[in-house]
Amino acid sequence: MTVLSPSQQTLLGQLRQICGQAHVLTHEDPASDLSAWEQDWRKRVKGLALAVVRPASTAQVAEVVMACAASGTPIVPQGGNTGLVVGGVPDGSGQQIVLSLGRMNAVRAIDPANLTITVEAGCVLQNLQAAAQSAGFLFPLSLGAEGSCTIGGNLGTNAGGTQVVRYGNTRDLCLGLEVVTAQGDIWHGLSGLRKDNTGYDLRNLMIGSEGTLGIITAATMKLYPQPAAQLTAWAAVPSMQAAVELLGLAHQHLGPGLTGFEVMGQFALGLVDKHHPQLRVPLWQGSPWCVLLENSDSESEQHARSQFETLLERALEAGCVSDAVVAENLSQAQALWHVRESITMAQAAEGLNIKHDISIPVSRIPAFVAETDALLAREVPGVRMVNFGHLGDGNLHYNVQAPVGMPGQAFLHDYEKQINRLVFDQVAQFDGSISAEHGVGELKVGQLPLYKDATALAMMRAIKTALDPHNLLNPGRVLGAN
Numbered sequence: 001m002t003v004l005s006p007s008q009q010t011l012l013g014q015l016r017q018i019c020g021q022a023h024v025l026t027h028e029d030p031a032s033d034l035s036a037w038e039q040d041w042r043k044r045v046k047g048l049a050l051a052v053v054r055p056a057s058t059a060q061v062a063e064v065v066m067a068c069a070a071s072g073t074p075i076v077p078q079g080g081n082t083g084l085v086v087g088g089v090p091d092g093s094g095q096q097i098v099l100s101l102g103r104m105n106a107v108r109a110i111d112p113a114n115l116t117i118t119v120e121a122g123c124v125l126q127n128l129q130a131a132a133q134s135a136g137f138l139f140p141l142s143l144g145a146e147g148s149c150t151i152g153g154n155l156g157t158n159a160g161g162t163q164v165v166r167y168g169n170t171r172d173l174c175l176g177l178e179v180v181t182a183q184g185d186i187w188h189g190l191s192g193l194r195k196d197n198t199g200y201d202l203r204n205l206m207i208g209s210e211g212t213l214g215i216i217t218a219a220t221m222k223l224y225p226q227p228a229a230q231l232t233a234w235a236a237v238p239s240m241q242a243a244v245e246l247l248g249l250a251h252q253h254l255g256p257g258l259t260g261f262e263v264m265g266q267f268a269l270g271l272v273d274k275h276h277p278q279l280r281v282p283l284w285q286g287s288p289w290c291v292l293l294e295n296s297d298s299e300s301e302q303h304a305r306s307q308f309e310t311l312l313e314r315a316l317e318a319g320c321v322s323d324a325v326v327a328e329n330l331s332q333a334q335a336l337w338h339v340r341e342s343i344t345m346a347q348a349a350e351g352l353n354i355k356h357d358i359s360i361p362v363s364r365i366p367a368f369v370a371e372t373d374a375l376l377a378r379e380v381p382g383v384r385m386v387n388f389g390h391l392g393d394g395n396l397h398y399n400v401q402a403p404v405g406m407p408g409q410a411f412l413h414d415y416e417k418q419i420n421r422l423v424f425d426q427v428a429q430f431d432g433s434i435s436a437e438h439g440v441g442e443l444k445v446g447q448l449p450l451y452k453d454a455t456a457l458a459m460m461r462a463i464k465t466a467l468d469p470h471n472l473l474n475p476g477r478v479l480g481a482n
Helices: 006-019 058-071 125-134 151-157 202-206 240-257 266-275 301-318 330-341 343-350 362-379 408-429 454-467
Strands: 049-053 075-078 096-100 107-111 116-120 174-180 186-189 215-222 229-237 258-265 289-297 323-326 357-359 384-390 395-401
Touching: 006 049, 006 058, 058 075, 058 096, 058 174, 058 186, 058 215, 075 151, 075 215, 107 125, 116 125, 125 151, 151 215, 174 202, 186 202, 229 240, 229 301, 229 330, 240 258, 240 289, 240 301, 240 362, 258 266, 266 289, 266 343, 266 384, 289 301, 289 330, 301 323, 330 343, 343 384, 343 395, 362 384, 362 395, 362 408, 395 408
Parallel strands: 049 096, 075 096
Antiparallel strands: 107 116, 116 215, 174 186, 174 215, 229 289, 229 323, 258 289, 258 384, 357 395, 384 395
């Protein structure tokens, strides 16, 4: 058991007074299991928290931050703990507080005329979607972890998901924020305004900062009308270049109705077929790539189906599609999306792998994939590529699986640094980004100085120093030691 100093005991007493005895969890209590807050989702890192603190209001968050600031205790904000870059768990020192926002999960208000919804940071994304739907609207952010991730975490990492091609990242869906600063002050910025030109854009500064500049406690998000019809198609394509050509045709024929465009490699789909055979993956065996398209129409299902049919006819004539199926009903559409969303779990079942969340200009993706695949095959014979992602916005999950028979831990130990450097160097050559939607966290801190503009990094450090001079908010993440 960790021996606490008198100052730590005093701090824990203050935190219990603020949040209640039951909502300050420590290792002092043998009945408390903090592993859900100390272990990252990918189970790559397990930290040790001084305590897990679970406030119920923004006022309590502010009091917690002030108490921690007075004692010099670092704070790690945490939402659903579904992050992929080790950005939301404590380090191993036992000196950091995990500030879990899970109790702050209320939908505060829906403004139908303004097309906005205001929610607390701990609101689970799926619950936000359901609240919008109950009110007759669409909240379009959608990703695999939506049943457990929270809107605060989505904003902290500027999450993307499957509908970025139409609606943008989480940043594009947010109009206002409520934030507790590193000093414990509250910024009341929950405006639902679409135009506010009164100085620096503090909202966008906080979004994507991964809890290093302030703690998001609530947000006002955009809503959209529900589409009259939503259709899904699955197409087999002969090459990545053909997938890019199909994307161009989809923009031409569907316009703003194109709300999803996902590409999936044959090996990635083969893993789904292997580990989840009940899903019945369509068309994958005879094609190196498959594409999942979604058309959201404001007129009618008949209009949407006619658009899809015209698009696929043109694509077949152009040779960029070899075969295709259009879902006949909602159940079939959900089944197709379930295949796409199961790739992550299927590759986990296959064994440990090296993940890359990268973005490349769409026009350059075919050349990037061809060149980088060849380089990896040369450097690590037998390596297997789990390549899939949001081609519509240029974001690939370019993951590398160990050769058959090589234990996953040995693969990571022997090749992770080499493979990361090779892939990231290629990303830089193709004018891309080494983090598209997962953030920097701890895993990519060491890589950022190699691939981020030096002036940009200097500006980021200046902002961090100005807003959090004592480096108490999520220290070591994004910029590393400051």
